[in-house]
Amino acid sequence: MKILKKDELLAAEAALLQHLPKAFKVYGYLHGLNRNKPCKWEVVVDSWPDFKAIVCRPNPENQPPFQMMSFFSADEKALKKFLEGDSAVDWSSPYIIAGIDTAYGPMLKEVCSKKKVNIQQNVLVHLMHLPDSTHLPTLTVDSENEMKISSLSSSHVDLVNNTWKFGGNAGGYRSIDNWIKNFPSSCITDKQGQPVAWILMYDYCAMGLLYTLPEHRGKGYAKVLISSMVKKICAKGYPVYCYIEVDNEVSYRLFKKMGFINDPSYEAAWFDVSNINN
Template structure:
């Protein structure tokens, strides 16, 4: 087992690049780290340089409440299981979320939680949608007046985003969104007073999300406009373009598919809460 150093993180990113889209979650964390985005993460592999498992965990010395998420990329589930059972990779007595992994690993994780004698609760299952390249992106029709109102979120907008985010509305959500707005790309459409009425952000692992339009401004094509603009900006800057859509969110699923996003046929991302 090895904690990767900075130059090794770059090499690991190049390895995971070859297995997109299944490696997107950890690849996004690696890519953000290698772009010098503020990071409170460590990357652990079973062996180096040829690894079968890479685990992304909060840095024990830097982690904040909202960063207590763990994820992994795995080519050999038995090696991962052995690491989780035999190594103290993180504090199993603390509440944490394990997320963004392929749901096929869920039975194994349930076994591990039983052996570790910790509570276990699956929460979210999501489609993984992504743009392989610019040629897949479909441009919706929107006029120059709307285009003139497209900008980026600023710190004074954080409270509004936090109050409308389904997992927000608290200090933890506020701090997380403040980090995203301050350090990562965002896109919004503003009203006549310059206040955002529709927006989308980028998570710390570079997936786009938190798409929202205020109810009184819906059915105007704003969501399509911000998703398309964000995708263009990310492509221009060399970022990966991907997102997770909860399986029950058929409206967002259709929107992203209509913009040219494609889906891995079998991959379903899963989130689990432990000790929560």
């Protein structure tokens, strides 16, 4: 096993390009790390420079609000061997395993059984991406609405946290504060300058937290925000992708209309892992 340092992280990011879109989650973490974005994870590989398995895990010296890890491999046997070893993952701690190919589900269950930990699938998602920003449809935005498009600030953290499905707590607050301060965001404000709709970017560089206050829905704000955000992140060189929960048909259709695509044969999931004695 090897913990990657600065130049190695750049090389690993370049190597994962050939495995997009399936490698987007790990690629996104590396993209942020390599551009000096705050990221409380470390990256380990099974070998170097010709690695077959790569894992993003919490940095023991800088613990994130959520114990989360992600990994990628095009070789399931190599990944299984790496996860079963003693160095890649501390299986004594509870984890959220994020954005993992559901095809690896049986293998993960086998590994967790050997490690004597519980695993449960939590969220099933479509991986959506925009391979070419020219596929983004042209929207007609009147001058009044255009003036309402802005970016979120730290004063808006409570508002976003209280409306986020996984927020409403201190961990959510810290995460959202980090994302707003260090990554692109877009919002639409009312006449008082307060956000009524917004979209953010996670620290793995995926678009997310798209939300419109109930009393402002039906005005096409989501389309405007997606378009604004895509243009913003393309200009900054970020990848353009997101995860949509499989039961969220409204968002799925919306992103499809905005030019995003997905591989219908590929789905990803979030898994909860906990010690069997807990």
